[in-house]
Amino acid sequence: MLNINSHVLTVSVFVSALLVSSLTLSVVEQEFVREPADQTVVIEHGDTGYFYLYCTVTTLEADQRVSWFIDDIIFADNTDFRDYSPFVIDESRYFLITLDDSIGSALVVHPVTVATAAVDRGPFKCAITTTSSYIVKTSNVAVVTIYEVPRLGHPLCRMSDPFDENIATENLITLREGDTYTFTCLSDPGYPTVTMSWSRNDVSGSLQEYQWAVNDNGLLFLTYLWTPSRLDSSGLNFTCTVGHPGLLQDRTCTIGGFDVQYTPTVEISSTRTHVTSLTDTILFTCTSDSNPAVNQINWLYNNESISPGNVSRFHFQGLSMEISLFDDQENGVHYVRCELTNTVGTGSADTSFVVDIPPVTTALPTTTGSTTVVELEPTSSTTVTKYAGDLAPAAQQQDGVIIGGATAGVLVVLLIVIIVLVVVIVMKRRNSRPPKSPEQPDVKSDEYAEIGQSSDNVTSAYATVNVAFKSETDGTFAAASVDIQLKAQVATKKGDLNKNIPSGNESTTDGPDKGKVTELEMSKIL
Template sequence: MARTGSIAVAVRIQDGKKQAQSLWLNTFPEFSLLKSQQVSRRVHIRKYRDWRLFFLDCQVDSLESNQTVSWYKNGEIISDGYSFRDNVKGWLVDVTNDRYRINAYGTALRFTLQVRSVSPSTAEFDSGSYQCAVTWSQNDAAVPDGRSRTAEVNIYVIPTSNYPVCRVSNPNGQDVITTGPTTTATTTIVLSGVTHTLTCLSSQSTPAVGLFWSRNDQSGPLPRETHGNDDNTLYIAIDWIPSRNDGSTLTFTCTLQHPGLLSDRTCSLNFNIQYAPIVTIDPTDVMVTEENDEIVLHCNQDANPQVTETVWYYDDDVVNSGGRFRLEGMSLRISTFSSRDNGDHTITCELTNVIGTGSDSVTLTVNIPFPSTKQPYSQRPQTELFSK
């Protein structure tokens, strides 16, 4: 009765050519061998000239004189001992052909299948379910006397190491900035209501990669994405119109995912969003009813880059520090009111940076009683007190 074991092996193989695509060979659990509790199990990759080959070992503890070890792929026999099936020429009695080779180590009873000429173009063909079996010949056909469990071999074509690539283009279609994997590039843009196209690219792969855009502030869904391929590359693009709601800095990141990669790859675009000052004055409603009242108005701002000039206006006049007015940073302090100030006055804070100017205004209402011209009753002349 055949005994079984199992292995799980992951082997990464890089093509030796510059900028060539990489391969990933992964044998998942359930490659089980025949007839031995103490089996030797290996899967490894070697480079031979300009192509790759991988090995699958089958270990048995004994063979009868009429028995041999055969290999199966996807349920179809590909070798019977040292003979190989060729779809055109039939069976070839040879230790090698263009795709496979058997290495037999007689004293160790280990039979190694070489899968040869592995390349990106053969990745799909070479992937599959591999088994070894002890067989015996009957009417020139191999009859299984017991099979191992299956080794699921998946060979992936991985995007080249210079992907993903992130790009942002202006409305004229010109690239403003381009960045590669694991890097972040910063560009400065001015709010103008124009659309910028963000594109993430990858080389073709097997299976196809997953490309995903995200933004660091996670504020709502991304714009609608466009997918496509061009010149052996895949891409995902979004159209983005910068707004003040995006703040002064924002980062978009493209993530590339592929089952053959040990970890995700990313590239990022960081935007320094510049805009004219956004100004608000606090408090918004101001009223003075006493001569000794004092008010302080604060000029709040959101600007990128920073404000370079601050101007206060009292009605239409520029306010300078002195007398009843005091400028304290971004604040204006006003004191010493009188009835001559009664009425509504417009106070404006105007801020400027290199992008432009912003302002805000509030209304100051002064309502101080006029001084009385009549003397108090007790101080009137006596003739007036008793005239009646």
């Protein structure tokens, strides 16, 4: 009896172990064949996208199913959405599909847009659950990343002038030095927002952006202000780069090929800076850096424009000018300016030179008995003075006077300005004959005068001349003091004219010759 019971117990234990082993084997064999995996959805601006998530298993028990979760909230079982899920599914976009030859389902989401990205990104997972919502096994968690990238053709590069007029950038772009131009880069903003930057000659980060904003068309734009200079070559280019994680590589647009035009930068050179001879010439040459080329040249001499037709002393050839025919009347500093003009503007350069030509002077020969006449013009009242004594011998002792006349036509002369030395003639009576009436002096040709220096570098000199008149009737000498103006240029070398000049005098204003002296005969002192 004991043995039978022992055998029955052994069989029962064996059956129980077999059942447990069978149940354990069944649980172990439930595996996920396909689990939800991370997805990246790239949508072009204005378009839509979609994605699939799969969840299949090896086997399911009678009371088991495949359930879907979003952010740990169950929202569907097998192919049915739960109406009581706290997560409300948009069944117009979410679909559960039964897969042939597979246990489980696929979740399809379409259309996907930027507007739905916040919901559609998940995270998603699936699980084997029982009818009592017991979770038997859970899959991996999948996250859906949604990118919206700019449309093909973006970014767009634009350029505008100071008047906000668009500039065509297909060919060589003509600009003016000193003007400020605006580069604008336009792009769809993207999701997440794109990155934008300007670079010069592909040097990243070489420019500071001016403005970042969205225009009325929903386009994101980035501007840069540029003021070109003549140093900017035609090979210069500006590139806008747009970056986005949804793009395999950055997109770019470029503006380049510039013709920067500018006013001429002028330099002037000359073959000499001093003119010291009547035969000297000066050649002036202009050089310039300009774009476009110079189309007009203008020369100014002492701030006055020189006519190209003036070929008497100005000679032109290309960008050169020669000046000749100098004379001593031009002594001093003179200024020359070269003005070069192109379609952009005018540039100029200045220089100066000095004319220092010595005056030409000649000495008049001294001839006994000759007469030199200087035209005089009275400028004030005449004073007549009488002296006693015979001054003829004293006057005849005067010598060493050389009067030089400047050559005609010389305007600026180092003229020895005349100092008028008063020739004081002391008259003596030679005989006892009574003098004639002073109202009618008998004037002969014995006149004596001394002329001295009064000023330098003048064409007319002012002087006072005292002239003595000897009367033939009674031997009396009369002197007339006259303020005069020399009409000719006279150079005087004074001898010793002041010897034996008495100091006594008597002044009168009588006489018919008062104020009428217009000529000075100087034969006696020559």
